[in-house]
Amino acid sequence: MDPGEREYTIIIRNLWKSYRDGRGSVIHALKGIDFHAAKGEMIVIHGPSGSGKTTLLKIIAGLEKPERGVVVVGGYDLGYLDDDQLAMIRNTVVGYIPQDYGLVDELSVAENIELPLLIAGIPKSERHRRVKEIASYIGLTDLMSRPVKSLSGGQKQRVAIARALVNTPKIILADEPTANLDWDNSAKIMELFKHVKEDFETTVVIVSHDPRVTDYADRLLTMSDGKLKEY
Numbered sequence: 001m002d003p004g005e006r007e008y009t010i011i012i013r014n015l016w017k018s019y020r021d022g023r024g025s026v027i028h029a030l031k032g033i034d035f036h037a038a039k040g041e042m043i044v045i046h047g048p049s050g051s052g053k054t055t056l057l058k059i060i061a062g063l064e065k066p067e068r069g070v071v072v073v074g075g076y077d078l079g080y081l082d083d084d085q086l087a088m089i090r091n092t093v094v095g096y097i098p099q100d101y102g103l104v105d106e107l108s109v110a111e112n113i114e115l116p117l118l119i120a121g122i123p124k125s126e127r128h129r130r131v132k133e134i135a136s137y138i139g140l141t142d143l144m145s146r147p148v149k150s151l152s153g154g155q156k157q158r159v160a161i162a163r164a165l166v167n168t169p170k171i172i173l174a175d176e177p178t179a180n181l182d183w184d185n186s187a188k189i190m191e192l193f194k195h196v197k198e199d200f201e202t203t204v205v206i207v208s209h210d211p212r213v214t215d216y217a218d219r220l221l222t223m224s225d226g227k228l229k230e231y
């Protein structure tokens with residue numbers, strides 16, 4: 001494809017982020033990140049624990065604020081948004097899947113998938129239609145009334161993906177999606193991300209220290225000590 005024609009869903013320029021630890025020392029988690037991702041592209045960011053992967057994903061998801069630099073997500077410059085606008089981005093432009101899945105254990109599969117639609121104020125009949133549609137796409141129809149706490153790790157990951165997709169975001173962000181899965185289930189989850197990318201032209205960004213996921217990447221990047229390099 002002509003690079004001039006590409007639609008970038010994420011553009012990051014010179015992004016810095018630091019934290020203070022319990023004793024007041026400064027930890028530089030991100031040290032000048034440049035990154036872009038195109039529509040329909042699957043990107044894997046690989047790197048050791050503590051290298052800054054989760055921090056980067058949370059900033060793209062609007063869950064953490066950038067300290068310095070430019071972050072444009074789905075055409076919105078996050079530096080100019082207030083908290084309500086950031087909440088809108090989190091709920092409609094981006095589907096973020098945290099490492100621990102972020103599901104409500106006591107609720108059923110269907111209720112978990114419905115949550116983002118409730119927050120977005122979608123009417124009931126439309127909510128139910130969309131939950132059914134996405135559950136059928138992901139292959140969760142038989143589990144709809146099961147409480148999430150009764151599911152296996154692979155099933156929970158699929159519910160988390162369904163919930164992230166239900167508002168048809170432009171971007172899916174997944175933090176260590178295979179961390180708790182055996183190889184068979186990891187391969188199934190990575191195949192599912194590939195289908196999502198192809199069927200909906202979603203940008204998929206996966207961060208992982210699992211070397212098995214790198215085969216699925218259109219583009220592989222390495223994160224090391226707060227810096228990002230094209231592989």
Ligand SMILES: Nc1ncnc2c1ncn2[C@@H]1O[C@H](COP(=O)(O)OP(=O)(O)O)[C@@H](O)[C@H]1O
Nearest residue numbers: 019020021027029048049050051052053054055
């Ligand atoms: N909320 C926080 N407060 C203090 N330090 C943090 C916080 N979140 C992350 N860090 C530190 O920032 C660095 C990068 O962390 P993280 O983004 O979680 O890396 P990764 O996901 O690659 O393991 C680590 O040194 C980590 O301890």
Ligand SMILES: [Mg+2]
Nearest residue numbers: 053054055175
């Ligand atoms: Mg992490």
